Amino acid sequence: MKWKVVSIELSEPLRELPVYVGYAGLHVVFFQHGVPLGHCQLAAAQLPASPQHLANHAAKAITLAAGDYLLEEGFRSALPGLPEPLLKSPSKALRSLIELPNSVQELAQHLPVHPDSPLTVSIAVCSRERPQELARCLASLAELSEHALEVLVIDNAPQSTRTREVVEGFPGVRYVLEPRRGLSAARNTAMAFASGSIIAFVDDDTVVHPNWLARIRQRFVDQEVMVVTGLVLPAELETPAQQIFEHNLHFFHQGYRRRRFDAAYFAAMRNKGVPVWEIGAGANMAIRRRAYELGHRFDTRLGPGVFGGCGEDSEFWYGILAAGGSCVYQPSACVFHYHRRELGELRHLVNQYMQGHVAALLLQFVKYGDIGNLRRLLVRLPAEYAILLLRLIVSGFAIDYRILLRGALGYLAGLRFAFRKPLRA
């Protein structure tokens, strides 16, 4: 069951979508002038798709994002945990929707443009013993539509010289060694070494869209924005594990509509538990240097290489929000991620993610005293697992139950974090 990932640029006339031999179907991502707006899945039986049928698929797939870009009101994304924003003037909102011309060119005029900005960007790729993935990522960085001030590769607690050798093959890329193990340490080192006013992180198992950097940079024009996260699209869906990761687990994909998380949001959600993990993914995020200067750090007790498989990113965002800064999800800044190919790897990853998530909640509670984190940990998460279990039963065990099981075990293992020395000290 291989699925092919295909990109379609909507500013060009639609053409017939052919059958791809050997694939069960297509995962089609729609872009307009390089801005991702939506996706759909087309099974092989639905192919070839005529331009008219493709138009129907495209129209349905991009409706919400197009509404977000085209209209003042009515299509704004709700923030996680909060209800849909109320309409200030429903009549006016409806009028502007009805008066929109039937033209896609109109959409192009409303898409974000690149304003001139004096901000400089350092790109940081933290890597550990993944030379092939790193080389692929660095190659994509060379194709960016605008150049970064510098590209840093942080080699985290290496066991060999392979990472250094890869970096030597890319002139202009700086190699930085961080012997302390852990993604958090590597990220902090990157911020310390970077000279740009923005530090943009991408994981080594991604490739970036050519406009990625421009889209990130433009969002930092707003002075209150401390963090920009972006969309993570699947680079390939060749195996069941990759398909489950993309379609069932939703760890990375936060949709095609913009979101802004600010101090008011933090205050509104504080007691319920601020769902910072829904801000984005550490695989694609950028941080204003000023946050580092203000003392924000990735907590070295958390993150891959130290405890669990994630959490250092969302815990960092939590700190930003708690200090009154804003985090913005900017889907137009997109990267393509190579998900784990094997089911075994995926189950392990889910386990690690859950451990990291639990640890981050505990740490957030200890550091900021917000009871909402405990509520999430002790009420919401078990409830979510109960619902997942129910859905598993209702679906007649159509989902891979071992993923669920490993996730639940990860939850328990994550609780160990509460007894770690530095946490209690």
Add this chain to the structure above:
Amino acid sequence: MWNRKERYHISSVEIGQPLAAIVVPEGYTGIAVVLRLNDRPVGFFMQPGERIGVDELAAATLKHAGKQILSDKLYTGFGGAIEAGRSPSLDVAICTHGRPDALARCLKSLAAIGLPCEGNRVLVIDNAPQDERTASAVKDHPGVHYILEPKPGLDFARNRAILESSGELLAFLDDDVVVDHCWLEGLREAWAINRDAGAFTGPILPFELETTAQVVFERMGGFGKSFERVRFSNTLPESSTYPIGAGLFGAGANMVFRREVLDRLGGFDDALDTGAPLPGGGDLDIFYRIVRAGYPLIREPKLLAYHQHRREYGRLRHQMWTWGLGTMAYVNKSWRQDASYRPAIRRWVWWWLCYQFSKVFVPNLRRNRVRWPWDLVAAEVAGAIVGLCGEYDRSIARIERVRRNLI
């Protein structure tokens, strides 16, 4: 179990025009609104209350139709709609049994959109009539063909219609529906870009909401009111049990087929939709077989019809019983004839039972978050259990007797 009498007023709002507040006439307890933009149906909603102001109407329109409106605009912008070109020849068959008034209303709505006319016939299949009323009702409508089918059973009547028809397309309407004025136009547009399709279906809205039973039925979802344009194929990537839940495609009250495809598949299954005691499942079965045979099935929002729901609560409960019965008789048949799909069918039946449970006990998990009256669900589940326990075999035996008696 419903103490309050409910009665909703249905109005149609053209949202391209400036909106006005809606006030229901005396005696109504709620408002139902059909939303249209430039005549194209885009949404439907209902809410209790006697008045809805302009801002509230705008907000409800955005909520229930905003996505559809924008999606339609984008679709047009991408050049999705094309000139309809040549019109297909169409026969419309109305299978009826002892409901001359409803039939006359249906024929009138067809006359309003110019049917019958040159190349497009209207056939009334009078199924096992007990009197002359249907025949005389048809006489008032010039050009409408009257056909007598003595074997009692809806699918006997439908198969008779297939035999009698000669058009490229063959539409089936229930006698208790009326068609919208853009029905024919919608069919032509859908056909223009889907000439390979096996079937076309459309939304079915309430004709009236005059009694509590009708309001309850519609609030629970009715016949499904999606205004999305969909081209179904034999796979739906998001679902592992597709296309067994064939209710997703539409309903037998309003469906159109390419006649050639019906011929090739051997028409409807006489043992389903036999009238009492098994008045259901025939539509689901034909949709399932069409999709499984690899023909696209098209849902077109302009192919809109209005159905007169059961007026009495007792008859609504009986209808839910027959739905459960018919669905499972169809599932039982598919289980037998489509062996490669058995694991999916087993999962679907299990899912269906859990889903019925959720209708009463955990409505929040469901999309429209409406709690069903338990007695309706109980009736549907009871019907389903009887349906699973050999109803299809009993029905085959019954129709054998019907055939023998009449030959």
